[in-house]
Amino acid sequence: MKALKINIISSIICAMILPFNVANAVGIKENSIITSNVITLGDVFYDLPRGDDKVLGNAPNPNKDMVLNARTLLRIAMAMDLPWRPASNSDKVTLRRAATVIEYDQIKETIYTALYEENIYGDYEINIPSQYHKIILPYDQPASMAITNLSLDASRKKFEVTIVAPSAENPIQQFNIKGQIQPVITVPVLSTNVQHGRTIQSRDIEYVKIKERAFSRDTIADASQIIGMTARRMIIAGRPIKQTDITATQIIKRGSLVMLSLNSGAMSLTTQVKALENGAKGDVIRVVNTLSNKTLQAIVTGDNEVAVMQN
Numbered sequence: 001m002k003a004l005k006i007n008i009i010s011s012i013i014c015a016m017i018l019p020f021n022v023a024n025a026v027g028i029k030e031n032s033i034i035t036s037n038v039i040t041l042g043d044v045f046y047d048l049p050r051g052d053d054k055v056l057g058n059a060p061n062p063n064k065d066m067v068l069n070a071r072t073l074l075r076i077a078m079a080m081d082l083p084w085r086p087a088s089n090s091d092k093v094t095l096r097r098a099a100t101v102i103e104y105d106q107i108k109e110t111i112y113t114a115l116y117e118e119n120i121y122g123d124y125e126i127n128i129p130s131q132y133h134k135i136i137l138p139y140d141q142p143a144s145m146a147i148t149n150l151s152l153d154a155s156r157k158k159f160e161v162t163i164v165a166p167s168a169e170n171p172i173q174q175f176n177i178k179g180q181i182q183p184v185i186t187v188p189v190l191s192t193n194v195q196h197g198r199t200i201q202s203r204d205i206e207y208v209k210i211k212e213r214a215f216s217r218d219t220i221a222d223a224s225q226i227i228g229m230t231a232r233r234m235i236i237a238g239r240p241i242k243q244t245d246i247t248a249t250q251i252i253k254r255g256s257l258v259m260l261s262l263n264s265g266a267m268s269l270t271t272q273v274k275a276l277e278n279g280a281k282g283d284v285i286r287v288v289n290t291l292s293n294k295t296l297q298a299i300v301t302g303d304n305e306v307a308v309m310q311n
Contacts, residue, residue, distance in 0.1 A: 026084040028073060028093050034059045035098045035139055041080060044068065044093050051080060062099030062136045067092055098139035102165060106143070107135065111161060111179070114147045120154070120181065123209070128179040132163075135173055141166045157181040183212040187240050188223040194235045199249050202227050210240055218243040248280030251303050258304045260287060260296070273298070273306070284309065 025047060032043045039059050042052030056076065060066040068076075070086040073093060077084045111126055135145065149162040160178045164171035191206045205223050220226055220241045229246040252258055252275050260273040271289065279285040279300040287298045287306060298306035 026077075026082055028084070028091060030093060032093060032095050033098050034095055039066075039095060041076075043095060044073070044076065045082065045084065048082070054080065060095060060097045062097045062138060063101055064097055066095045068095065100137040100139055100141050100143050100166075102135035102137070102143050102145055104133040107132065107145070107163070110145055110147060110163070111159075111177075114150050114161065115152070115159065115181070118150065118152055120152070122183060123186065124181050124183045125209070125211075126159075126179050127182055128177050132175055132177050135163075135165050135175075137165055137172055141170075141172060154181075157183075184209040185212055185215045185221065187215070187219060187221050188226055189239060189241065190235055190237045192237050194231045194237075196231055196233050199228065199230050200226050200246070208238065208240075214240070216242075220246075248283070250278045250280050252279040252285065252300055252306070254278050256304065258287065258306050260289075260298060260306050260308065261301075262308045275306075279306075 026049075027046050029044060029046055034043055037059050039056045040052065041054040041056060042048060044056065070089050070091040073084075073091060074086055076082075107128075108126060111128070115126070137143070144167060145163055145165040146168045147161050148164055148168050149160075151160045153159070158178070158180055160176065163173075163175045163177060165173045186207050186209050188205045189208050190200070190204050192204065194200060194204060202223075205226065215221075220243060226241055226246060228249060230249045232245055232247050235241060235245050254275055254277055256275050257272050258275050260271050262269045273287040273289050273296070275285060275287055276295070277285040281300050281302065283300045284297055285300060285306070286295055288295050297309045299309055301307050
């Protein structure tokens with residue numbers, strides 16, 4: 001008797017499951033793009049036997065997502081009498097509302113153009129609140145915009161614009177935006193970290209723009225003042241370089257033998273001397289003639305080369 005009950009229960013379970021396996025395979029659209037204001041049954045399931053245009057609810061806002069989890073999908077399937085059941089709790093459908101998106105770069109370029117027409121020149125960046133970094137329009141609208149009003153306070157480096165999108169004739173979106181004009185300066189920086197004592201090469205240099213107010217008196221703006229110099233301490237990549245970050249590269253070492261030259265009119269003499277100090281190009285160091293033991297002041301002119309100081 002017990003075995004008979006088990007067989008009956010098994011038969012009932014098979015009868016419940018079988019229609020979902022043998023019927024046309026209704027499936028879920030794991031990622032679905034919606035173009036209307038409502039969600040339909042056909043946005044969620046494919047291979048439906050009927051009711052594709054059955055409205056289930058309001059669509060998410062343009063360019064926004066809505067996720068239907070396995071439990072919600074099961075409720076819909078049962079309510080609509082669909083031959084579908086979740087394979088696991090991880091089943092889900094992500095619905096995205098199609099939209100036309102105007103990105104921040106396009107918004108900035110439009111404002112730059114308007115400021116240029118108001119005679120705002122030079123190298124600068126603009127700063128506007130983050131909520132205006134993207135404009136969302138219905139999917140069937142062009143990614144265009146226009147400025148219908150611009151007021152400028154040049155002395156305080158502030159502006160206010162009215163932006164309409166996609167056009168002044170069709171202002172689906174309209175924003176009044178207050179922003180700031182921030183003058184910038186292009187400066188050389190290092191592309192990678194440079195350790196203390198390392199000589200900086202031209203290949204180490206790249207350029208970034210920094211806000212004018214971040215540019216101090218000792219910030220280096222000319223790469224030629226950096227190339228060939230030695231790092232006094234570790235210099236971090238991407239940061240403006242200060243005069244105190246670098247020092248001239250020592251090309252003569254104390255105790256090394258160097259060539260001393262003396263040029264006086266038509267007379268030119270060279271001799272070997274010993275350096276008593278370290279020296280970078282242009283430094284004045286003491287050297288000693290090893291034959292006469294006479295100490296001289298000499299200027300460093302190149303690698304292991306010095307010249308007698310002329311009176």
